[in-house]
Amino acid sequence: MSDSRRTVALVTGGNRGIGHEVCRQLAGLGHTVLLAARSAEAAEKAAADIGPDTYPVQLDVTSAQDMERVADEVKRRFGRLDALVNNAAITYDTWQRAADADLSVVREAAETNLYGPWRLTQTLLPLLRASPRGRVVNVSSGVASLADMGTAPPAYATTKVALNALTRMLAAELRADGILVNSVCPGWVATDMGGAGGRPVAEGAAGVVWAATLPGGGPTGGFFRDGVRVEW
Numbered sequence: 001m002s003d004s005r006r007t008v009a010l011v012t013g014g015n016r017g018i019g020h021e022v023c024r025q026l027a028g029l030g031h032t033v034l035l036a037a038r039s040a041e042a043a044e045k046a047a048a049d050i051g052p053d054t055y056p057v058q059l060d061v062t063s064a065q066d067m068e069r070v071a072d073e074v075k076r077r078f079g080r081l082d083a084l085v086n087n088a089a090i091t092y093d094t095w096q097r098a099a100d101a102d103l104s105v106v107r108e109a110a111e112t113n114l115y116g117p118w119r120l121t122q123t124l125l126p127l128l129r130a131s132p133r134g135r136v137v138n139v140s141s142g143v144a145s146l147a148d149m150g151t152a153p154p155a156y157a158t159t160k161v162a163l164n165a166l167t168r169m170l171a172a173e174l175r176a177d178g179i180l181v182n183s184v185c186p187g188w189v190a191t192d193m194g195g196a197g198g199r200p201v202a203e204g205a206a207g208v209v210w211a212a213t214l215p216g217g218g219p220t221g222g223f224f225r226d227g228v229r230v231e232w
């Protein structure tokens with residue numbers, strides 16, 4: 001745990017789906033992984049499932065208090081954070097349309113999908129700045145691509161569009177610090193959110209891991225799927 005050569009990555013929503021597989025792949029590449037989940041029990045179980053050098057962290061991305069505690073813990077244990085993967089998300093609201101969407105559902109989705117990653121990045125920024133290779137990955141969705149947007153799940157799509165805007169702004173602001181910030185669409189993946197028929201979770205996670213492990217001088221402020229640029 002104290003090996004300073006190992007890069008330290010924190011993944012939100014790491015207990016299941018794409019987040020869990022991102023943790024597994026990062027651990028396989030030799031990273032120290034902080035597997036964050038809103039349930040402490042789920043974090044422990046999921047981290048144990050991956051193995052040593054994967055540590056459970058209780059973190060609800062709607063809780064500023066959790067974030068402060070996690071930042072303190074990461075500072076104390078590692079003194080820096082090399083990669084932050086903002087993966088946790090909710091509300092793929094295919095059941096509603098923008099014209100009559102329940103805005104309380106949109107607001108609730110924004111707490112997790114937008115304000116969560118935003119505040120967490122702010123809170124962990126001193127630790128990312130302490131890293132010689134800070135990376136932030138905002139897990140987004142092709143559904144948020146404005147280029148060909150028509151009807152879309154309104155809470156989900158608008159919160160991911162806003163997340164993409166956050167990616168652009170943070171990338172510009174943090175470029176001078178050497179912190180690379182990118183949005184990644186994992187593609188349609190067979191998870192609880194994606195449902196049956198999507199591609200294997202390992203394939204969706206690989207594009208996220210790619211962005212979390214970009215070499216110095218790599219792209220920043222981009223939107224990628226499988227390491228290939230997609231239109232905003």
Ligand SMILES: NC(=O)c1ccc[n+]([C@@H]2O[C@H](COP(=O)([O-])OP(=O)(O)OC[C@H]3O[C@@H](n4cnc5c(N)ncnc54)[C@H](OP(=O)(O)O)[C@@H]3O)[C@@H](O)[C@H]2O)c1
Binds near residue numbers: 090139186198
């Ligand atoms: N699956 C797809 O086809 C697809 C396509 C495009 C983009 N994505 C994106 O990929 C990412 C992962 O999706 P997925 O398919 O793996 O979803 P998933 O299977 O539904 O998993 C979502 C994860 O987010 C966590 N989460 C939700 N609210 C949270 C909160 N307040 N605090 C902390 N964790 C929270 C969940 O934890 P709990 O277990 O506690 O609920 C769970 O670990 C999301 O950003 C999603 O928008 C997915």
